[in-house]
Amino acid sequence: MTVASSAAAAFHSTFGTEPAGLWAAPGRVNLIGEHTDYNDGFVLPFALPQQVVAAAAGRDEPGWTICSDFAEEPVTFGSSAPGDVEGWAAYAAGVVWALEEAGFTVPPARITLASDVPVGAGVSSSAALESAVLTALADLGGLDLPVARRPALAQRAENVYVGAPTGIMDQSASIRCEAGRALFLDCRSLEVEQIPFDLAAESLAVLIINSNTPHQHVDGEYGARRKSCEEAARILGVPALRDVTADGLEAALGKLDDEVMRRRVRHIVTENQRVLDTVALLRSGRIREIGPLMTASHASMRDDFEITVDRVDVAVEAALAAGAYGARMTGGGFGGCVLALIDADRAEATTAAVEQAYAERSFTAPTTWSAIPGPGARRL
Structure with missing residues (x-):
C-alpha cells in the first residue's frame, strides 16, 4: 500500500467518509551547505521521493482533528498558543497557529497523516509534516497564500510553537523544490534558483x-x-x-x-x-x-x-x-x-x-x- 493510499484509508476508517483530497510534501536532503542557513548563507537541498501525505476534509464544527500512522489516538484542538499542544501533533497545531497569527482564517478540518520519511534521520520529517498540513489547509480554505510565503510560516510553526531553532532551509525545500533540480536558496534574501541536477x-x-x-x-x-x-x-x-x-x-x-x-x-x-x-x-x-x-x-x-x-x-x-x-x-x-x-x-x-x-x-x-x-x- 502506498503512503497516499494509507492516508486515504486511515481517513475513511477514522471518520467514515472520503477525504476531500490528498496533499503530499517530501523529506529532503541537503546536497551541500550545512549550518549555513541560520548564518544568512547559501544551501542546496533537493526533495526526496519519501513524503508525508495528508488526507483532509473540512468539518462543520470549529477546531481540527489530526491523526497519524505513527500515533495511536487522534488529537483534537482549537485555536491554541505555543505549549498548548505537545508531541507530534504540535507540528500540525503550530501550522494552524502560524496561519492565524498571520491573519488567515484557517478552515476547520479533519486530517490523517501517513509517512515514509524516516524519522530521526536528518531528512526533515517534521518539515514534511508541516508542509503537507499547510498545503492542505491553504487549499481547503482557498487561502490567498503565495508559495513563496509558505516556508516562513512553516518555519515559524517549528521555531516558535514547537520550539526547535531550525533555519528556513527544511521548509523551503519541502515546499519549493522541483523534480530533477536542486534548490539554490539564499537564506538572507530568500531568493531561489532551480539548479539542473539530472542524475x-x-x-x-x-x-x-x-x-x-x-x-x-x-x-x-x-x-x-x-x-x-x-x-x-x-x-x-x-x-x-x-x-x-x-x-x-x-x-x-x-x-x-x-x-x-x-x-x-x-x-x-x-x-x-x-x-x-x-x-x-x-x-x-x-x-x-x-x-x-x-x-x-x-x-x-x-x-x-x-x-x-x-x-x-x-x-x-x-x-x-x-x-x-x-x-x-x-x-x-x-x-x-x-x-x-x-x-x-x-x-x-x-x-x-x-x-x-x-x-x-x-x-x-x-x-x-x-x-x-x-x-x-x-x-x-
Missing part, C-alpha cells in the same frame, strides 16, 4: 546511507553551534557570517582569540563558498566534479564544526573507498544520513562496502536507497 542523464545516482544513528542535537549542541556563530559575527562586526568572504577569512580569523570559535567560523565561510562552487559546476553540467566539494564539506563538518559521529564518518570513508565521487553527512549532525555521489550501477557495491565496514565495527546495519530530486509540496 539519470549522466548515469549517476545519489546513494542515501542512513547510519541508523538517531539524528539528535545532543545536549543542545545545535544551539551551541548557532550561539557561537552569532557571537563570532558580533565580534567581527558583521550582520552574519555570510558577510565574511572566503578571501577575507584569514583576516577575520585573526580577530578571534577563541580557537573553537575560529574553527566554527572557518566551516561556515568555506561551506558557503563550496555551495557557490557546486552551483557553478551544476549550471555547466559538470555533476561529477562536485564530488570533491562534497567530501571537503564532510571533512569541515568533522574537523571544524565537530558535528559528525563515528558511524557517519565510517560510511563516508567506505563509500569513497568503493569509488564514490564524493560523500558527506547531510543534516544538522550527530547522526543521520550520508550522501554519496556514485555511478548509477554502483549502488549495490557501495552499499555492500558500507555494510561490511559497519559489520567489522559491530554497528547496526545501515539502510540505503538511491534518490533522484523530486517535487515539492503539492495536491496529488
Whole structure:
C-alpha cells in the first residue's frame, strides 16, 4: 500500500467518509551547505521521493482533528498558543497557529497523516509534516497564500510553537523544490534558483546511507553551534557570517582569540563558498566534479564544526573507498544520513562496502536507497 493510499484509508476508517483530497510534501536532503542557513548563507537541498501525505476534509464544527500512522489516538484542538499542544501533533497545531497569527482564517478540518520519511534521520520529517498540513489547509480554505510565503510560516510553526531553532532551509525545500533540480536558496534574501541536477542523464545516482544513528542535537549542541556563530559575527562586526568572504577569512580569523570559535567560523565561510562552487559546476553540467566539494564539506563538518559521529564518518570513508565521487553527512549532525555521489550501477557495491565496514565495527546495519530530486509540496 502506498503512503497516499494509507492516508486515504486511515481517513475513511477514522471518520467514515472520503477525504476531500490528498496533499503530499517530501523529506529532503541537503546536497551541500550545512549550518549555513541560520548564518544568512547559501544551501542546496533537493526533495526526496519519501513524503508525508495528508488526507483532509473540512468539518462543520470549529477546531481540527489530526491523526497519524505513527500515533495511536487522534488529537483534537482549537485555536491554541505555543505549549498548548505537545508531541507530534504540535507540528500540525503550530501550522494552524502560524496561519492565524498571520491573519488567515484557517478552515476547520479533519486530517490523517501517513509517512515514509524516516524519522530521526536528518531528512526533515517534521518539515514534511508541516508542509503537507499547510498545503492542505491553504487549499481547503482557498487561502490567498503565495508559495513563496509558505516556508516562513512553516518555519515559524517549528521555531516558535514547537520550539526547535531550525533555519528556513527544511521548509523551503519541502515546499519549493522541483523534480530533477536542486534548490539554490539564499537564506538572507530568500531568493531561489532551480539548479539542473539530472542524475539519470549522466548515469549517476545519489546513494542515501542512513547510519541508523538517531539524528539528535545532543545536549543542545545545535544551539551551541548557532550561539557561537552569532557571537563570532558580533565580534567581527558583521550582520552574519555570510558577510565574511572566503578571501577575507584569514583576516577575520585573526580577530578571534577563541580557537573553537575560529574553527566554527572557518566551516561556515568555506561551506558557503563550496555551495557557490557546486552551483557553478551544476549550471555547466559538470555533476561529477562536485564530488570533491562534497567530501571537503564532510571533512569541515568533522574537523571544524565537530558535528559528525563515528558511524557517519565510517560510511563516508567506505563509500569513497568503493569509488564514490564524493560523500558527506547531510543534516544538522550527530547522526543521520550520508550522501554519496556514485555511478548509477554502483549502488549495490557501495552499499555492500558500507555494510561490511559497519559489520567489522559491530554497528547496526545501515539502510540505503538511491534518490533522484523530486517535487515539492503539492495536491496529488
